[in-house]
Amino acid sequence: xxxxxxxxxxxxxxxxxxxxxxxxxxxxxxxxxxxxxxxxxxxxxxxxxxxxxxxxxxxxxxxxxxxxxxxxxxxxxxxxxxxxxxxxxxxxxxxxxxxxxxxxxxxxxxxxxxxxxxxxxxxxxxxxxxxxxxxxxxxxxxxxxxxxxxxxxxxxxxxxxxxxxxxxxxxxxxxxxxxxxxxxxxxxxxxxxxxxxxxxxxxxxxxxxxxxxxxx
Numbered sequence: 001x002x003x004x005x006x007x008x009x010x011x012x013x014x015x016x017x018x019x020x021x022x023x024x025x026x027x028x029x030x031x032x033x034x035x036x037x038x039x040x041x042x043x044x045x046x047x048x049x050x051x052x053x054x055x056x057x058x059x060x061x062x063x064x065x066x067x068x069x070x071x072x073x074x075x076x077x078x079x080x081x082x083x084x085x086x087x088x089x090x091x092x093x094x095x096x097x098x099x100x101x102x103x104x105x106x107x108x109x110x111x112x113x114x115x116x117x118x119x120x121x122x123x124x125x126x127x128x129x130x131x132x133x134x135x136x137x138x139x140x141x142x143x144x145x146x147x148x149x150x151x152x153x154x155x156x157x158x159x160x161x162x163x164x165x166x167x168x169x170x171x172x173x174x175x176x177x178x179x180x181x182x183x184x185x186x187x188x189x190x191x192x193x194x195x196x197x198x199x200x201x202x203x204x205x206x207x208x209x210x211x212x213x214x215x216x
Contacts, residue, residue: 008092008135009128017080018093024083025184031071032191033064038073038184042103046070049102049114049149050077050179052141053122054130056098057192058201062121063102064191068109073101074192075184077143078175083183089137098137101182111149112212115156118142119210122203124174125164131202140174150176152212160210167208 027039042048053059056074064072076084079095089096102114122130124140144150153176161172184190193199 004134005092011095011136012080012093014080016093017095018084018088018091020082020084020088020094022083025075025186027073027184028187028190031064031073033194034069034071036071036103038071038190040101042071045105045107046103047106047111048145048179049104049111050099050143050145050182051102051114051118052078052097052099052139052143053118053124053203054098054138054140055133055200055202056100056185056189057199058203059098059121060100060191061193061201062117062203063100063114064194066109066114066117068113069102069104071103072191073184074189075099075101075182076137077180077182078141078177082181086186086189090135092135092137096137096183097139097141098185099141099143099182111152112156115142115152116210116212119156119160119212120205123169123206124160124172125170125206127173131204133202140172142174142176143179144176145179150178156210156212159212160208163208163211164206167206169206169208
């Protein structure tokens with residue numbers, strides 16, 4: 001039977017966090033699937049969203065497969081360590097979550113549709129884990145860029161909670177907070193499941209659908 005250190009299940013205090021570095025991670029010039037740039041700022045007319053829903057390999061694929069999404073990138077957010085490495089995030093000493101940055105065309109896909117992909121693609125009741133992936137980096141999170149996104153995220157959470165309860169799930173543990181700094185992950189993580197079609201994906205939904213809108 002495997003065990004997990006309790007330290008991996010709590011966010012570090014500032015005095016416990018790794019120092020990080022000033023240098024940013026290099027970003028490839030284009031998305032391996034969609035062909036558009038991953039680096040910000042995005043062009044005029046492209047809106048931004050950010051989500052954490054477990055291992056970012058499978059999470060990113062869910063969004064790049066969604067019609068109207070212009071680009072995606074995986075990275076780290078919500079913690080204390082600037083420009084962390086994957087190994088540092090895995091240590092549990094950065095406080096960062098594995099997240100997906102989504103650039104989308106709001107004339108083709110609404111934010112509510114992205115929320116539906118988010119809620120339906122993982123179990124948002126598991127706290128600091130997602131399936132067999134355990135630790136603070138796998139927590140469920142919606143990182144909002146404006147008041148409209150916050151209102152939509154909170155409304156969706158309120159609508160989804162009773163459906164999950166009826167299906168036997170516990171309370172939703174998803175954090176909904178203002179979007180923090182986003183640090184790009186290493187290039188080999190970007191579009192990982194496109195580059196490695198048989199690669200690991202630990203994502204699994206609950207089988208319960210979130211009752212929100214599906215279009216722009």
